Amino acid sequence: MKTVIISNRLPVKIIEENDEYTFIPSEGGLATGLGDVYKSGNSIWIGWPGIEVPEERQEEVTQKLAELNLYPVFLTQNEINLYYEGFSNEVLWPVFHYVVTYAHFEQTYWDCYKSVNEKFAKSAMQVLQRRDKIWIQDYQLLLLPGILRAKLPNATIGFFQHIPFPSYEIFRLIPWREEILNGLTGADLIGFHTYDDVRHFISTATRLLPVNSSSNVLNSNERQIVVEAFPMGIDYDKFSDLTQTEEVKKEIDYFRTGKEDMKVILSIDRLDYSKGILERLKALELLLQLHPEYIGKIELFMIVVPSRDTVPQYSDLRDQIDQFVGNLNARYRSINWIPVNYFYRSFPIEVLSSLYATADICLVTPMRDGMNLVSKEYVASRNNNDGVLILSEMAGASKELTDAVIVNPNNLGDIMEAIVTALKMPLEEQEQRMTAMRATVEKFNVKHWVNNFILRLNEVKDSQKSLLTK
Ligand code: G6P
Numbered sequence: 001m002k003t004v005i006i007s008n009r010l011p012v013k014i015i016e017e018n019d020e021y022t023f024i025p026s027e028g029g030l031a032t033g034l035g036d037v038y039k040s041g042n043s044i045w046i047g048w049p050g051i052e053v054p055e056e057r058q059e060e061v062t063q064k065l066a067e068l069n070l071y072p073v074f075l076t077q078n079e080i081n082l083y084y085e086g087f088s089n090e091v092l093w094p095v096f097h098y099v100v101t102y103a104h105f106e107q108t109y110w111d112c113y114k115s116v117n118e119k120f121a122k123s124a125m126q127v128l129q130r131r132d133k134i135w136i137q138d139y140q141l142l143l144l145p146g147i148l149r150a151k152l153p154n155a156t157i158g159f160f161q162h163i164p165f166p167s168y169e170i171f172r173l174i175p176w177r178e179e180i181l182n183g184l185t186g187a188d189l190i191g192f193h194t195y196d197d198v199r200h201f202i203s204t205a206t207r208l209l210p211v212n213s214s215s216n217v218l219n220s221n222e223r224q225i226v227v228e229a230f231p232m233g234i235d236y237d238k239f240s241d242l243t244q245t246e247e248v249k250k251e252i253d254y255f256r257t258g259k260e261d262m263k264v265i266l267s268i269d270r271l272d273y274s275k276g277i278l279e280r281l282k283a284l285e286l287l288l289q290l291h292p293e294y295i296g297k298i299e300l301f302m303i304v305v306p307s308r309d310t311v312p313q314y315s316d317l318r319d320q321i322d323q324f325v326g327n328l329n330a331r332y333r334s335i336n337w338i339p340v341n342y343f344y345r346s347f348p349i350e351v352l353s354s355l356y357a358t359a360d361i362c363l364v365t366p367m368r369d370g371m372n373l374v375s376k377e378y379v380a381s382r383n384n385n386d387g388v389l390i391l392s393e394m395a396g397a398s399k400e401l402t403d404a405v406i407v408n409p410n411n412l413g414d415i416m417e418a419i420v421t422a423l424k425m426p427l428e429e430q431e432q433r434m435t436a437m438r439a440t441v442e443k444f445n446v447k448h449w450v451n452n453f454i455l456r457l458n459e460v461k462d463s464q465k466s467l468l469t470k
Helices: 029-040 055-066 077-096 107-127 144-151 177-184 195-208 236-242 246-256 277-290 312-332 349-358 374-381 412-424 427-443 446-469
Strands: 003-009 012-017 020-025 043-048 070-072 133-137 156-160 189-192 212-214 217-219 224-229 263-270 298-305 340-344 361-364 388-392 405-407
Touching (some): 055 070, 107 144, 133 144, 144 177, 156 446, 195 224, 224 446, 263 277, 263 349, 263 374, 298 312, 312 340, 405 412
Parallel strands (some): 263 298, 263 361, 298 340, 361 388
């Protein structure tokens, strides 16, 4: 009996260079969060390897991935355009992050989303054995639980959504809302990061489907579906230990040299309009305007990891960030200082670790975020218990990391004040807050998250069976 994880993206993606394929780790919370876990257990992971692979090379890729316990679902360029970029990232992503005006409700997107979810089901049927547990991940595969349930009525199916679930008033705007809910409710256990997401989902399902709820259980004619919050954690030990390695220590020294008197503010995100990157830059601009005493004394290190840049809203955002940073730096810089060190690229984990360990402040201000693992990675990297986390109240992580300086990301003055508070925060208070947050991140780590979900899935299934035999 194994656990079969199914997500849109595999935890590795293919890079093609001179006709050679190499596999590198995928970006994003899901892949990094679950990446190490699947290797340690009896499991297989099904998903898309990140590029279009021509038919004649699919066998080669399948074999290479099999060595890593991975099983590919190949998508054509048309499917990538309509299912991934289209329905997933131009309908579900904006709506679930409350940016409804960005949504394009195209029928062709929806049709392709349905057929690609069927395609994932077909791949799953090739590797599934009786009594395997199925764990489906995220918004790209909302229909998959229902499709698999129809094929395997007794299967154990868990679903976890890594992004927020919006309130009913937002969700109801989607033209295909009932079909989506019917798909999701094929699962036995549905997990979200926060209790608010659970509440939104239950109220949406009971209004749109013929189901009723008692507490966090949905009752349909045939089945019961349990809906619960499982706040995702990170590999705490990995981040904490990394800062002690020779390689990272060297990076830290290199990074700190010449900056002894400089306060470093760090921001790391995937390129995304939900992350509040422009607003963060505007708050920094406000700070330099209203508190000129910090000119030459603070530096923002801003890493934006390229993502979805074939979707127009993402490439537009990238251009706006380029423009804003260029403008701000040109106005405020001096010969040997610039306010924003901006990088549009990804970095190896050792470099990220050294930045986490060095930065005096980590600025995490998404407009809406399911969880936000960067905030937890910063906390785990602070082995000296110093440093200040500024965290948006719209990130799921703010429900756990209550000792962060919490801000409303729409309120630029609020973010600016939070930066000033962080810059002035006495070491003792930093230590008090950081120690409390580290304890939370250490305890509720990613292993805890996986074990907890799987344990609950087993319990839910067992209780269903005992109901049937009564
Ligand atoms: C978020 C989503 C993941 C997604 C990741 C990266 O974390 O919850 O499902 O994989 O972003 O986005 P991408 O579109 O590159 O897979």
